[in-house]
Amino acid sequence: MSEPSKTIFSRVVVGITGSGFVSLLRTRTIVALILLLLALVAGIQLARPGTVNAIWISNMMLFAAPLGIVAAGQTLVMLTGGIDLSVASVATASAYLMATHSGLGVALAILYGLGVGFVVGLINGTGVALLRVQPLVMTLGTGLMTEGMLVVYSQKKIGEAPRVPQFIEDLGAGKFLGGIPNDLIVWVPIAIILIFVLRRTGFGRLLYAIGDNSKACTLAGIRVWRILLLNYVTCGILAAVAGLIIVGGTDSAELRLAEVYLLPSVAAVIIGGTSIFGGRGGYSGTIVGALILTVLNSILTLLDVPESVRQILYGAIILLLAAAYTRLTE
Amino acid sequence: MSEAPLLLEARDVAKRFDSVVALKAASLQVRPGEVHGLMGSNGAGKSTLVKIITGVYPADGGQIFVKGAVRSFRSPAEARRAGIVSVYQDPALVPDLTITQNMGLAGAPVDAVRKWLAELGVARLDFSLLVRDLPDPTLRLIDLARALAWEPAVLLLDEITASLPADLSEQIYAMVKRWRERGNAVIFISHRMAEVSALCDRATVLRDGVTAGVTERAQGSEERIVALMLGAETARAVASAPSTRATRQRADDAQPALEVRGLRCAPQVNDVSFKLYPGEVLGIAALEGQGQEELFDCIAGSRRFDEGAIVARGKELRLRHPADAIAAGIVLVPANRLVALLQQRPIPENIALPAFGRIRNWGPIRIREERTRVASAIGRLQIDTRAGSELRRLSGGNQQKVVIARWLASGFDILLCFDPTRGIDIGTKRQIYALVREIAAAGSAVLLFTSELPEIPLACDRAVVLFGGRVVAEMPVSEADEATLLRSAHGLAPSVEASS
CATH class of the missing domain: 3.40.50.300 (P-loop containing nucleotide triphosphate hydrolases)
Structure with a gap:
């Protein structure tokens, strides 16, 4: 039943986006995505001439970095055919714990924050890899629990008000050399390492292999649980890092700080061409995906589009690209 | 009428x-x-x-x-x-x-x-x-x-x-x-x-x-x-019976590469014992569902058994994961190649996969070394790679070869082949059996199940017949003509044949 409807849907998509773009998406995903990004930038320049300048570009990078880092962990998990819905709660909790421990010094405070990511990632990994809980269910559960525990913690810890240290503030909001955002110092190395890991290491190979056929990996003598455990821990830590950058940007550790990053983190991965069934994709696509979402947000803010329209557009873009990608795998 | x-x-x-x-x-x-x-x-x-x-x-x-x-x-x-x-x-x-x-x-x-x-x-x-x-x-x-x-x-x-x-x-x-x-x-x-x-x-x-x-x-x-x-099949099978095979002399005290003792895996495998020697191809003949699939899974470490022992080179194995079997040199070419392969990944990644079971290989890949290893396995099996980079574009026979190439590239002592020629054309079948003989000649041991009985005399040195999860007959290949195998596989006493 779903087969013909999918075809009809993707035919409609081709009608809208043009089959040239779809075939480009097939052969050179990254080029097609960059073209899409440039089209959006051109669009904003047409709609509000003069918007696109060095400061705007620098701001886009600044805003895209935390999303790119959350989506980095999400890419790793989605490549294995999983998903991590706890990333937003982890980012928030990481920021909050860091802020309430800032009295101990920045380094220790950061360790507290990253510790949250490690612990939640370990629990997610144990559930998914060893107890074989569905990733969606597992991470939804741990995400809610993290959120709830954070509320309890914030109420008990009234004495020690959260404070964002200057270092974190600089990291999340500052720029250097006349416009390069500081958070790129974190994002760029993460991106380089991740792309290398996925393309050129045994660990990366195994992520794709597990996403393609986990049973085949077991038969080839691979203890799949080890990879998955390590993967969810990495995803948790990356979410925690993103949380620190986000709180540096807003300068106030709130209990719903990173909530808005959850769905965009998944969306950036899907737009970037990683299959939700795993086994295909990569981080470079996700980077462009994160940039596309950030620019889109900027356009909609500039045009003063109401939130409802924004959501509709957001959803439509994900659907159209997802449909274009399904055509590739047919 | x-x-x-x-x-x-x-x-x-x-x-x-x-x-x-x-x-x-x-x-x-x-x-x-x-x-x-x-x-x-x-x-x-x-x-x-x-x-x-x-x-x-x-x-x-x-x-x-x-x-x-x-x-x-x-x-x-x-x-x-x-x-x-x-x-x-x-x-x-x-x-x-x-x-x-x-x-x-x-x-x-x-x-x-x-x-x-x-x-x-x-x-x-x-x-x-x-x-x-x-x-x-x-x-x-x-x-x-x-x-x-x-x-x-x-x-x-x-x-x-x-x-x-x-x-x-x-x-x-x-x-x-x-x-x-x-x-x-x-x-x-x-x-x-x-x-x-x-x-x-x-x-x-x-x-x-x-x-x-x-x-x-x-x-x-x-x-x-x-x-x-x-x-008329019988005549054909007998006519092309193995002639190239050197009859190896086996000393009575030779150590088996693999010994299965009183294996039980309820309800399919009830009591299976046999020995497999280095340089030998042992054929398993059975009708569908006589416990052969479970037997192979047990030896390959992907299924736990209830009783009995699996011994490789004199050491009893604790098989809790396929990785344990692979570490002991036992590798499996399963019945359904779809379960063993990564359909969306390129051929080299499919062949190199087992190497990454070891944590020390999780780091940077030595691309050149991998390429050489993969290329030699592809060459040895004559895999036709023209169809494209993704594995799913290959024909069934070539996919089956990739599964075997994987183990050639990573090395093994004992090869378990479960119906490797199911749904494969004659030419590829011949290649696969020639390769099985070659592997045995090089000193490895092969356990081979095939659902096509005429293939047993073509590829094997010895045959064991399973019926109802038990070994009901064992014979050298010279006696394993299709009629005898078929009779044993149906649970009929081999003595019937003696009278004819």
């Missing part, structure tokens, strides 16, 4: 699936008041013929007559209205519905089903139970009772006793006889020769999609059925 009018006749039925010819010219004549056996080795076309008769598939050629009139059914429901009902190999019941709901789904009269179940010895069964909570034998009986409730003139039973305990099988034999006495016909498909010769009035034997002959119940009909199943 025909004294009594035929109840059902199939005349020269043909059927092909894409390029595979399942039936060429199958004919079957069923008289009223008879139990008619339908025999043939795996892939002879029995199930396809049953499915054409009952309207599951359309035939490509030939005709079906019911009570003398040409009919062609477009669905099982249509066949049922004409009085032809089949009980298929697997229970056709929805697990998440109750029995009553299942009967409603098929439009079966519940009261009649209940009555027939009582006749089959299941008097008190709660029809509001979910099907998934019922044991398999009960499901078979429900399936049969549902078929009987439609009062079919022709009842087809496809291997109904295969998974049943002896007492329930007896119930079914009694019911089959009763059905015959009412002037109806029963078409009975079974791999159990003893059952067929006891129950069936006549038997039609299919071979390679053609009706090879029809036998009447008489003295020696078993032998005749075996002969018909074999046909």
Whole structure:
């Protein structure tokens, strides 16, 4: 039943986006995505001439970095055919714990924050890899629990008000050399390492292999649980890092700080061409995906589009690209 | 010819699936008041013929007559209205519905089903139970009772006793006889020769999609059925029997590469023991479902067993994961290559996969080294890589080669090959068997199961026959002609052959 409807849907998509773009998406995903990004930038320049300048570009990078880092962990998990819905709660909790421990010094405070990511990632990994809980269910559960525990913690810890240290503030909001955002110092190395890991290491190979056929990996003598455990821990830590950058940007550790990053983190991965069934994709696509979402947000803010329209557009873009990608795998 | 009018006749039925010819010219004549056996080795076309008769598939050629009139059914429901009902190999019941709901789904009269179940010895069964909570034998009986409730003139039973305990099988034999006495016909498909010769009035034997002959119940009909199943194939297999093979001298105290002792893995594997020596290809012959698949899984570490021991080079193995078996040098080429391969990944990644089982290989890949290793495996197996980089674009035969190439690239002592030539063309088959011989000649040991018995003498040094999860015969390849294997695989004593 779903087969013909999918075809009809993707035919409609081709009608809208043009089959040239779809075939480009097939052969050179990254080029097609960059073209899409440039089209959006051109669009904003047409709609509000003069918007696109060095400061705007620098701001886009600044805003895209935390999303790119959350989506980095999400890419790793989605490549294995999983998903991590706890990333937003982890980012928030990481920021909050860091802020309430800032009295101990920045380094220790950061360790507290990253510790949250490690612990939640370990629990997610144990559930998914060893107890074989569905990733969606597992991470939804741990995400809610993290959120709830954070509320309890914030109420008990009234004495020690959260404070964002200057270092974190600089990291999340500052720029250097006349416009390069500081958070790129974190994002760029993460991106380089991740792309290398996925393309050129045994660990990366195994992520794709597990996403393609986990049973085949077991038969080839691979203890799949080890990879998955390590993967969810990495995803948790990356979410925690993103949380620190986000709180540096807003300068106030709130209990719903990173909530808005959850769905965009998944969306950036899907737009970037990683299959939700795993086994295909990569981080470079996700980077462009994160940039596309950030620019889109900027356009909609500039045009003063109401939130409802924004959501509709957001959803439509994900659907159209997802449909274009399904055509590739047919 | 025909004294009594035929109840059902199939005349020269043909059927092909894409390029595979399942039936060429199958004919079957069923008289009223008879139990008619339908025999043939795996892939002879029995199930396809049953499915054409009952309207599951359309035939490509030939005709079906019911009570003398040409009919062609477009669905099982249509066949049922004409009085032809089949009980298929697997229970056709929805697990998440109750029995009553299942009967409603098929439009079966519940009261009649209940009555027939009582006749089959299941008097008190709660029809509001979910099907998934019922044991398999009960499901078979429900399936049969549902078929009987439609009062079919022709009842087809496809291997109904295969998974049943002896007492329930007896119930079914009694019911089959009763059905015959009412002037109806029963078409009975079974791999159990003893059952067929006891129950069936006549038997039609299919071979390679053609009706090879029809036998009447008489003295020696078993032998005749075996002969018909074999046909001219025997001659061909014997003619091309292994000649290149050097008969290796094996010292009596040589250490086996692999020894299986009293292996039990309930309920399929009951008691299996054998030794496999270095440089040897040991063939496993068995009909479908005699425990061979589970046996291979146990040795490969992907299934836990209940009792017994698996010993490699004198050391008893603790097999809790395929990785344990691979570490001990035991590797598996499984029955279904789809479970072993990464369909969306390129060929080299598929071949290099096992290397990453070790944590020390999780780091940067030495690309050049990997490329050399993969290229030599691809070359040795002559894998045709022109079809593209993604594995799913390769043909079945080439995919199978990739599975073998993977283990050649990573190294092993003992190769477990489960039906490596299933659904593969002749040329590739030859290549695979030549390679198996080559592997053995290089000193490794090979355990080979094949569903095609003529292939055993072609590739193996020795053969072991499984029946009902037990080793029932062991023989050197010189005695393992197809007739002997087939007889043993049907659970018949090999002594029958001695008299002929």
